[in-house]
């Protein structure tokens with residue numbers, strides 16, 4: 001049996017505003033003989049009772065004031081008219097309104113003075129919201145997205161009405177953003193103030209994170225405390241076993257047993273001593289679970305009859321592999337099973353991932369007491385572990401791998417160890433107009449660029465991973481490059497003067513004359529973008545990052561082929577390729593031309609070359625001279641026709 005770990009939120013308990021108001025009350029009670037608060041000072045019955053015992057009365061109207069009494073305004077604040085009435089009744093008013101709430105009063109008062117209507121995102125009957133309405137003129141309270149939508153539909157005049165939006169300090173950002181997005185769509189004369197208290201925001205984020213990591217969550221707070229209610233709701237989004245309690249006696253310890261990790265948080269009006277009492281009670285579970293190592297046989301039998309809870313981590317042994325599920329013995333009366341689909345990502349076989357007899361860890365997803373089964377999920381457990389990895393990957397810039405499982409409007413979703421990572425279209429490494437669907441089912445490498453564990457949002461970039469890989473290859477190329485080194489490259493682009501070839505992270509240029517031994521006018525005659533090409537380094541400039549490449553096959557060197565085949569005196573079948581005033585050029589072998597001087601084109605005198613030959617003609621010509629150094633050849637048709645002719649008179653090509 002493992003010892004359960006208790007994780008307490010750092011932000012649990014009194015916030016600055018509540019703490020300040022309680023301190024002000026205590027000071028007032030020490031210095032004044034008669035003190036009352038207008039409404040309950042904070043939303044915690046125990047604290048209110050404590051203060052009542054020390055003499056703090058609670059009133060709800062200025063009529064209830066006793067002569068000479070000091071009145072304390074609670075942290076939530078009150079309407080301006082209440083303060084006016086209290087002062088008019090002769091009361092000494094001490095304002096303990098939280099400064100953050102006071103700031104909202106100022107915003108809405110200024111808005112009213114400027115003739116603006118105020119929209120408040122919040123709970124209609126909450127004292128903080130009621131008080132805010134008492135500091136402005138025309139106002140409306142919108143609780144959620146749905147109410148905002150119907151309000152705006154019924155009030156099209158808001159499209160041009162000067163409007164100021166504020167939000168109750170303890171609201172969630174998601175509700176605020178959802179409402180504001182709708183308001184933005186309609187209203188053109190808008191001021192928006194995000195007045196959510198940072199303390200609330202931080203507390204909610206921490207709670208969400210804890211809830212996603214724990215098998216059970218305990219949230220302490222008053223039933224009427226808006227921030228505590230929100231806190232419990234947020235925890236329920238990630239954890240199936242949440243207890244929302246007011247004090248230690250409400251805690252159900254049985255619901256915590258068997259959990260390896262239990263989270264604890266508390267609302268802003270929960271005093272430290274209540275948190276401590278709850279914590280102490282939770283420690284009992286820890287102690288009881290720890291001694292389970294010494295259980296007797298009967299106790300062990302009882303252990304197997306113990307319930308298991310949703311969200312709990314269990315360890316079991318695989319006892320069977322069926323078509324639809326893998327059965328797992330988790331050591332209790334429940335038969336655990338994991339759907340086989342959890343093991344078949346990317347077309348893999350279940351047997352490749354798990355076999356009978358394997359020990360396996362999983363999270364309990366659903367317990368069916370009637371059937372005695374418990375659906376388990378290994379993926380969810382892996383996902384929980386993955387959060388640690390993903391955060392580390394984000395911090396360290398590590399590259400992770402996954403499969404593209406979805407395409408949506410803004411990009412693709414890559415599933416990495418069961419966790420969905422969103423990759424925006426601009427980060428996919430595809431050209432802007434390319435179809436994202438081509439990535440579906442592909443294995444990709446990516447870097448994690450954003451992690452919001454509380455909102456279960458991970459963003460990644462395939463592009464950055466590809467770029468990093470290219471950078472590493474590029475550095476390796478520059479480190480090892482040398483003249484003559486050969487590479488397999490891919491043609492990236494063509495220009496009039498050559499082809500740019502990617503040799504694995506670096507582009508080099510193959511000049512048009514280095515593409516082939518034959519004569520070509522444009523690189524497109526021998527290659528196209530995307531072609532693979534064997535190249536070698538002719539020259540390089542590390543400083544300016546320039547590489548000249550060659551692609552000619554040394555085994556197909558035409559001059560070599562010519563000299564292997566022919567010698568002076570041989571007669572070759574040549575093809576006329578160009579006519580000149582002084583004769584004609586003829587191709588002897590592909591890539592090697594020779595000159596036939598005009599005097600050697602025929603066995604009689606001619607005035608111009610075209611009297612004897614035309615481009616494309618194939619004629620016999622005798623090789624009369626070879627200049628090895630300059631790679632020049634002299635040919636003679638006349639000598640081939642008349643072996644006795646003075647072939648040696650023909651000059652070599654100039």
Ligand code: F3S
Pocket residue numbers: 015016017018075098099100101169170197198199200227268
């Ligand atoms: Fe003030 Fe924020 Fe607390 S608004 S009362 S500090 S939750």
